[in-house]
Amino acid sequence: MTSPLPKPIIDLTGITKSFGTFQALKGINATINEGEFFSLLGPSGCGKTTLLRMIAGFETPTDGTIVIAGQDMAGVPANRRPTNMVFQSYAIFPHLSVAENVGYGLKTRKLPKAEIAQEVEQALQMVDLGGLGSRAAHELSGGQRQRVALARALVMKPKVVLLDEPLSALDKKLRDQMQVELRQLQQRLGITFILVTHDQEEALTMSDRIAVMFDGRIAQLATPEELYRRPVDRRVASFIGVMNFLDARATGRMNGHLALDIPALGSIELPSAQVPEGLDLRNLETIGIRPEMLTILFDGSEQTEHVVRGEVTGTAYYGDMTYYSVRLPGHAEDVTISMRNTAGRSIVPPGSEVPVGWGADSIVLFQ
Amino acid sequence: MLTGERRQGLALISPTLLYSLLMLAAPLVMVLTFSFWSQNYLELDTTLTLDNYREAWSKPIYSTLIFRSLKISLIVTLVTVVLAFPIAYYLSFHVKQRKALWLFLITVPFWTSYLLRVFLWKVILGYNGVLNTALKGVGIIEEPLTFLLYNANAVVLTLAHAWAPFAILPIFVALEKIDRSLLEAAEDLGDGPVRRFFRITLPLAMPGVVASTLIVLIPTVGDFITPKLVGGTDGLMIANMIQIQFGKANNAPLGAALALSSMLIVASISAVIFLLGKRFGGKVQ
Numbered sequence: 123m124t125s126p127l128p129k130p131i132i133d134l135t136g137i138t139k140s141f142g143t144f145q146a147l148k149g150i151n152a153t154i155n156e157g158e159f160f161s162l163l164g165p166s167g168c169g170k171t172t173l174l175r176m177i178a179g180f181e182t183p184t185d186g187t188i189v190i191a192g193q194d195m196a197g198v199p200a201n202r203r204p205t206n207m208v209f210q211s212y213a214i215f216p217h218l219s220v221a222e223n224v225g226y227g228l229k230t231r232k233l234p235k236a237e238i239a240q241e242v243e244q245a246l247q248m249v250d251l252g253g254l255g256s257r258a259a260h261e262l263s264g265g266q267r268q269r270v271a272l273a274r275a276l277v278m279k280p281k282v283v284l285l286d287e288p289l290s291a292l293d294k295k296l297r298d299q300m301q302v303e304l305r306q307l308q309q310r311l312g313i314t315f316i317l318v319t320h321d322q323e324e325a326l327t328m329s330d331r332i333a334v335m336f337d338g339r340i341a342q343l344a345t346p347e348e349l350y351r352r353p354v355d356r357r358v359a360s361f362i363g364v365m366n367f368l369d370a371r372a373t374g375r376m377n378g379h380l381a382l383d384i385p386a387l388g389s390i391e392l393p394s395a396q397v398p399e400g401l402d403l404r405n406l407e408t409i410g411i412r413p414e415m416l417t418i419l420f421d422g423s424e425q426t427e428h429v430v431r432g433e434v435t436g437t438a439y440y441g442d443m444t445y446y447s448v449r450l451p452g453h454a455e456d457v458t459i460s461m462r463n464t465a466g467r468s469i470v471p472p473g474s475e476v477p478v479g480w481g482a483d484s485i486v487l488f489q
Numbered sequence: 490m491l492t493g494e495r496r497q498g499l500a501l502i503s504p505t506l507l508y509s510l511l512m513l514a515a516p517l518v519m520v521l522t523f524s525f526w527s528q529n530y531l532e533l534d535t536t537l538t539l540d541n542y543r544e545a546w547s548k549p550i551y552s553t554l555i556f557r558s559l560k561i562s563l564i565v566t567l568v569t570v571v572l573a574f575p576i577a578y579y580l581s582f583h584v585k586q587r588k589a590l591w592l593f594l595i596t597v598p599f600w601t602s603y604l605l606r607v608f609l610w611k612v613i614l615g616y617n618g619v620l621n622t623a624l625k626g627v628g629i630i631e632e633p634l635t636f637l638l639y640n641a642n643a644v645v646l647t648l649a650h651a652w653a654p655f656a657i658l659p660i661f662v663a664l665e666k667i668d669r670s671l672l673e674a675a676e677d678l679g680d681g682p683v684r685r686f687f688r689i690t691l692p693l694a695m696p697g698v699v700a701s702t703l704i705v706l707i708p709t710v711g712d713f714i715t716p717k718l719v720g721g722t723d724g725l726m727i728a729n730m731i732q733i734q735f736g737k738a739n740n741a742p743l744g745a746a747l748a749l750s751s752m753l754i755v756a757s758i759s760a761v762i763f764l765l766g767k768r769f770g771g772k773v774q
């Protein structure tokens with residue numbers, strides 16, 4: 123995204139990891155670029171932490187190679203790798219002051235005292251903790267500890283910063299604020315960040331690219347926009363945001379169009395450009411459509427390509443948005459439709475029959 | 490006024506509190522009182538005097554004994570703690586399964602009485618003891634070695650063996666409490682195993698090391714069974730002298746002054762060790 127020719131900094135090839143008979147990672151291939159904000163996203167237990175710890179050097183792969191900055195990391199211990207980690211628990215040394223924590227790694231590098239002090243203060247200012255160097259570790263709040271952990275990693279000027287769910291212990295408001303700050307800091311410094319998270323919103327807002335993992339495999343590796351718009355399968359689709367799944371059947375392919383029969387919505391033709399490559403039409407059983415791509419048509423609403431009629435069965439009010447559950451004819455489960463609450467638009471009560479508008483270009487096909 | 494909760498708390502601890510007051514404080518007060526009295530042949534002269542302390546602090550025999558006691562127990566403490574640390578470390582960091590079994594095995598020596606264990610060393614180190622017989626049997630020595638028993642070394646050996654489990658447990662607990670991600674963080678920041686040990690593991694284990702040190706040091710200074718049984722005349726310690734004063738010499742006031750003096754010295758040494766440990770361990774909360 124940032125530069126036309128991305129330069130790889132980390133190459134993961136055929137990584138597997140077994141704990142006894144349990145296979146935690148089942149063949150990971152990925153390339154992470156210099157200066158990229160890269161996220162590993164997936165449900166609990168899918169192997170994100172294991173992969174991150176392998177890059178840091180705390181676990182060794184059962185099979186496969188990790189190359190960082192052109193160097194094969196096999197046999198290179200964690201203390202000699204050009205990576206630094208922000209631990210989930212922050213791992214602030216309890217017997218050292220804030221400044222001693224941040225300067226810990228510089229001391230190992232045997233830099234002169236004055237230089238260490240200067241770098242530490244700079245790093246602390248970078249994370250908005252300027253002047254707090256003399257504080258003891260236990261005098262810090264959760265958010266401050268998180269910042270100290272970050273400063274401690276950044277001060278080492280690593281090629282790659284590894285972050286294992288760094289924001290999960292913070293409250294919602296602080297987390298939102300830190301998401302923005304982390305992203306800005308990363309862009310300013312141009313250091314590669316690899317973030318582990320199970321929060322899809324966090325991954326979407328912060329990352330250049332995201333690897334979505336399930337069961338020790340990468341299901342999809344793409345930009346946030348692509349992930350949201352073109353999830354490759356149902357699992358990815360339901361993990362990233364909300365997706366309505368509707369039964370569908372391919373009825374034919376003709377002059378650059380794919381004919382689909384969707385009982386809930388009707389028969390349509392999709393332009394071939396919208397059909398993923400290598401899609402086996404015989405296996406096509408479901409299509410997806412996002413809640414915001416379905417619209418309840420009010421008087422004077424913009425016209426949409428297609429209209430079906432549905433019945434409102436429930437509403438959930440979110441302030442700026444209202445989520446409707448709507449029953450469509452020919453579909454067993456209710457679909458979710460999100461509508462922006464604009465001035466003068468009241469909420470449709472359950473039981474009302476409403477026209478639902480949609481467009482063919484919002485149909486998502488899965489491999 | 491006492492709140493309900495506090496009253497309940499006091500009620501809960503009061504039997505123990507009363508018991509320890511009676512068993513600890515009362516004898517202490519008695520000894521303290523005695524030390525300011527004096528012995529007039531068979532009677533106690535209850536006029537207050539500092540004579541006992543003057544004698545305890547000026548006669549060379551007493552200071553020799555105190556110094557020897559301190560030396561022996563400091564060596565015992567050093568040996569015990571230095572040997573206990575690797576065992577505790579191994580238990581905490583390298584034993585993955587059956588930790589409980591290991592801890593259980595460490596307590597096995599407690600199954601026999603202290604006195605028996607001391608006797609055991611007598612049997613091992615004696616003139617016709619196990620060690621000498623064995624060495625003679627394989628032909629390494631002609632005559633039995635006499636420097637094994639009835640000296641300060643024998644006291645050190647016996648005490649170190651007796652107190653080892655007490656030293657292992659506090660260190661083990663302190664090591665167990667160290668968050669393993671701290672060690673990974675140190676490694677991540679460039680430390681090799683040795684640097685990491687001295688910068689993270691040891692400082693964070695310091696409370697356990699100090700506890701072990703004090704647990705071994707304080708009682709060994711006042712031990713009188715071991716020196717009496719295996720110490721000979723070279724291995725006699727201050728507690729033996731105190732016992733003599735209360736017993737054969739029939740000078741309880743002097744014994745009391747000696748006891749309180751050595752208590753004071755041990756307390757000051759303990760305080761110094763505690764502060765040093767705190768300093769090295771940093772500001773652990």
Ligand SMILES: Nc1ncnc2c1ncn2[C@@H]1O[C@H](COP(=O)(O)OP(=O)(O)OP(=O)(O)O)[C@@H](O)[C@H]1O
Nearest residue numbers: 141144146164165166167168169170171172173320
């Ligand atoms: N040292 C280990 N021994 C045995 N199994 C392990 C070990 N470490 C991880 N696992 C297993 O490997 C799988 C992946 O673990 P990992 O910690 O990478 O998950 P994760 O994706 O980070 O999950 P979470 O979001 O809950 O942190 C889990 O099923 C876990 O039980």
Ligand SMILES: [Mg+2]
Nearest residue numbers: 170171172318
């Ligand atoms: Mg994890």
